[in-house]
Amino acid sequence: MFNKYLEKIKTYEAGKPIELVVREFGIKPENVIKLASNENPLGASPKAVEAIVQNAKKASIYPDDSMYELKEKLAKRFDVKSKEIIIGAGSDQVLEFISHIKLNSNAKILRSAVTFAMYDIYAKQFGAKIIKTPSYEHKVDEFILLIKQEKPDIIYICTPNNPTGDATKKEDVFQIIEAAPKESLVVVDCAYMEYVQDKEYKISPKELLEFENTIYLGTFSKAYGLGGMRVGYGIANEKIMHYLYKVRPPFNITTLSLAAAIAALDDEAFLQETLALNKKEMKRYEAFAKENNIAFQKSFTNFITYFFHLPLQSSQIANNLMKKGIIVRDLSSYNLNAIRITIGLPKQNEKVLQELKKELKG
Amino acid sequence: MFNKYLEKIKTYEAGKPIELVVREFGIKPENVIKLASNENPLGASPKAVEAIVQNAKKASIYPDDSMYELKEKLAKRFDVKSKEIIIGAGSDQVLEFISHIKLNSNAKILRSAVTFAMYDIYAKQFGAKIIKTPSYEHKVDEFILLIKQEKPDIIYICTPNNPTGDATKKEDVFQIIEAAPKESLVVVDCAYMEYVQDKEYKISPKELLEFENTIYLGTFSKAYGLGGMRVGYGIANEKIMHYLYKVRPPFNITTLSLAAAIAALDDEAFLQETLALNKKEMKRYEAFAKENNIAFQKSFTNFITYFFHLPLQSSQIANNLMKKGIIVRDLSSYNLNAIRITIGLPKQNEKVLQELKKELKG
Numbered sequence: 001m002f003n004k005y006l007e008k009i010k011t012y013e014a015g016k017p018i019e020l021v022v023r024e025f026g027i028k029p030e031n032v033i034k035l036a037s038n039e040n041p042l043g044a045s046p047k048a049v050e051a052i053v054q055n056a057k058k059a060s061i062y063p064d065d066s067m068y069e070l071k072e073k074l075a076k077r078f079d080v081k082s083k084e085i086i087i088g089a090g091s092d093q094v095l096e097f098i099s100h101i102k103l104n105s106n107a108k109i110l111r112s113a114v115t116f117a118m119y120d121i122y123a124k125q126f127g128a129k130i131i132k133t134p135s136y137e138h139k140v141d142e143f144i145l146l147i148k149q150e151k152p153d154i155i156y157i158c159t160p161n162n163p164t165g166d167a168t169k170k171e172d173v174f175q176i177i178e179a180a181p182k183e184s185l186v187v188v189d190c191a192y193m194e195y196v197q198d199k200e201y202k203i204s205p206k207e208l209l210e211f212e213n214t215i216y217l218g219t220f221s222k223a224y225g226l227g228g229m230r231v232g233y234g235i236a237n238e239k240i241m242h243y244l245y246k247v248r249p250p251f252n253i254t255t256l257s258l259a260a261a262i263a264a265l266d267d268e269a270f271l272q273e274t275l276a277l278n279k280k281e282m283k284r285y286e287a288f289a290k291e292n293n294i295a296f297q298k299s300f301t302n303f304i305t306y307f308f309h310l311p312l313q314s315s316q317i318a319n320n321l322m323k324k325g326i327i328v329r330d331l332s333s334y335n336l337n338a339i340r341i342t343i344g345l346p347k348q349n350e351k352v353l354q355e356l357k358k359e360l361k362g
Numbered sequence: 363m364f365n366k367y368l369e370k371i372k373t374y375e376a377g378k379p380i381e382l383v384v385r386e387f388g389i390k391p392e393n394v395i396k397l398a399s400n401e402n403p404l405g406a407s408p409k410a411v412e413a414i415v416q417n418a419k420k421a422s423i424y425p426d427d428s429m430y431e432l433k434e435k436l437a438k439r440f441d442v443k444s445k446e447i448i449i450g451a452g453s454d455q456v457l458e459f460i461s462h463i464k465l466n467s468n469a470k471i472l473r474s475a476v477t478f479a480m481y482d483i484y485a486k487q488f489g490a491k492i493i494k495t496p497s498y499e500h501k502v503d504e505f506i507l508l509i510k511q512e513k514p515d516i517i518y519i520c521t522p523n524n525p526t527g528d529a530t531k532k533e534d535v536f537q538i539i540e541a542a543p544k545e546s547l548v549v550v551d552c553a554y555m556e557y558v559q560d561k562e563y564k565i566s567p568k569e570l571l572e573f574e575n576t577i578y579l580g581t582f583s584k585a586y587g588l589g590g591m592r593v594g595y596g597i598a599n600e601k602i603m604h605y606l607y608k609v610r611p612p613f614n615i616t617t618l619s620l621a622a623a624i625a626a627l628d629d630e631a632f633l634q635e636t637l638a639l640n641k642k643e644m645k646r647y648e649a650f651a652k653e654n655n656i657a658f659q660k661s662f663t664n665f666i667t668y669f670f671h672l673p674l675q676s677s678q679i680a681n682n683l684m685k686k687g688i689i690v691r692d693l694s695s696y697n698l699n700a701i702r703i704t705i706g707l708p709k710q711n712e713k714v715l716q717e718l719k720k721e722l723k724g
Contacts, residue, residue: 182363
């Protein structure tokens with residue numbers, strides 16, 4: 001009765017919400033530390049919060065479906081044309097649009113061994129085959145080999161990479177794009193790009209527009225602190241946009257999300273504060289890992305991934321922390337004996353590392 | 363390079379936003395009367411607005427992806443199980459899920475001659491064929507004939523119907539469902555059901571659960587006044603839900619939408635006020651139509667559709683009104699010489715009818 005290929009889909013496992021820990025373990029909401037979904041620990045930009053409050057009464061009114069003002073602002077910010085931008089309910093939704101225009105049950109996607117889970121989920125929703133490189137880092141030779149062998153319809157480059165935190169050098173990204181056939185679409189998912197400081201790794205949408213089969217993805221969910229508002233975007237040439245707009249449903253973000261994103265873009269001070277805090281607290285997590293002999297990947301993001309060796313088990317550690325009201329992301333479903341921790345506020349980080357230390361000792 | 367069937371899609375034409383009239387005609391936002399998108403003229407429920415303001419700082423936090431509380435409340439309201447409910451970004455998104463699990467380029471949908479535009483748009487997104495009955499009203503014999511002839515994969519019953527305002531008797535809906543093959547999915551789109559007072563036309567999700575291949579759609583966008591927040595739902599048995607959940611993206615409504623919908627469900631007073639105002643003001647539109655010899659269909663919704671005879675042209679009338687800052691929906695893209703007007707506040711309605719009267723005189 002239903003499309004057959006759907007059977008294969010395993011639903012996305014979201015970071016446990018605070019509500020669940022409250023319900024299951026009877027911990028008060030204010031005592032729960034959630035560092036599982038890479039939300040901004042400073043919250044949302046005060047300007048965005050103000051925009052939400054100011055516009056709350058417009059909750060009954062559909063948003064401007066042309067998203068004129070937000071696209072104009074993004075266009076200016078990135079020195080691209082408004083027509084080269086599409087807004088999604090998170091960059092997730094742009095991934096869905098991309099999958100929809102490119103994939104079918106004969107199609108293939110290529111991605112690194114460990115990367116953002118939604119690439120596979122959307123691929124499976126359209127019955128496409130998933131090809132993985134051997135390494136979770138984006139290695140040029142691995143990508144080029146599989147591009148030649150498999151001629152994938154979509155090639156995903158997630159930089160910085162989630163859930164591992166590593167990034168791919170710009171020159172490597174360009175090499176992969178250049179190796180892609182014209183019929184492939186190369187998706188450069190830059191959800192965490194705001195956190196990248198190093199020039200060798202920093203990629204802008206403008207640069208990617210030089211390639212005719214490439215799309216840049218960005219989001220307001222991380223550095224801009226609007227994870228709960230579901231706003232992301234794709235930037236590509238007008239030919240690609242023509243097709244993406246065909247599968248965009250009307251009113252795909254809320255009226256308040258639109259207002260919040262517009263305001264957040266103006267709040268440069270908040271963005272800088274976010275980056276400064278992240279940089280400072282990241283060092284604490286790096287130091288802790290070194291002190292405690294935990295393997296970790298240098299992170300270009302707002303999270304750090306700790307890799308454990310048996311007998312330590314990430315699922316056990318994450319579970320034990322949860323019972324204490326600390327939510328981190330266990331990565332065993334990615335076949336990693338690792339946990340991903342969002343860089344939180346200083347006090348939260350202190351508490352998390354304190355409790356983690358107890359776990360390490362068994 | 364892209365999925366071929368997408369070429370056929372004409373993008374959904376949204377009601378013109380206030381921002382556009384402001385930009386194009388230089389009219390002040392506060393002077394624009396927008397009665398084009400069937401938004402609640404009373405705005406959002408005050409309880410929902412309060413919930414938004416109270417939760418504005420949670421804009422950075424992803425919503426509880428299980429949507430536990432909202433589903434529990436809906437389950438109680440409709441006397442169904444929480445597991446029988448799926449939440450969408452508007453009932454639109456549930457239509458998208460339905461299309462995704464049922465359609466492909468060999469599939470067919472059946473719908474009445476004039477009905478909600480998104481059924482076709484989603485069908486085209488999956489390359490499916492669209493079958494239409496001769497009448498825009500849902501006539502049992504027309505549906506049964508085409509069901510037997512075409513064996514459609516999805517059968518849409520939009521009651522009350524949009525953009526015409528008519529409704530289908532419950533016994534007729536049941537007859538159509540009973541005629542549907544077990545392999546078809548019957549979608550009963552009840553976005554405007556709250557406005558229906560007449561028992562013969564009132565349909566509940568619980569009743570539809572008696573049929574194993576039927577889904578009820580509802581929304582918070584109309585009577586609940588949350589059009590801008592994008593919250594709707596589908597109610598069907600767990601077998602159908604199993605597949606719908608496979609294509610639901612995580613976090614598909616915002617944190618504030620969730621809070622607003624939960625609060626709106628508790629605001630029975632606002633709902634009653636909404637229905638009372640609508641009933642009263644609807645009479646004014648009916649009286650005006652009769653006085654001015656305008657054909658109209660008795661409306662079971664929060665809008666009324668006026669049908670014109672040449673030389674009067676709906677597109678011209680809608681355009682002229684827009685220049686005066688009044689936005690109504692021209693239905694010429696539905697091949698109707700008609701306009702759809704949302705029932706507004708008394709003052710708005712007075713002004714609209716005043717200006718419309720001038721148009722009728724030419």
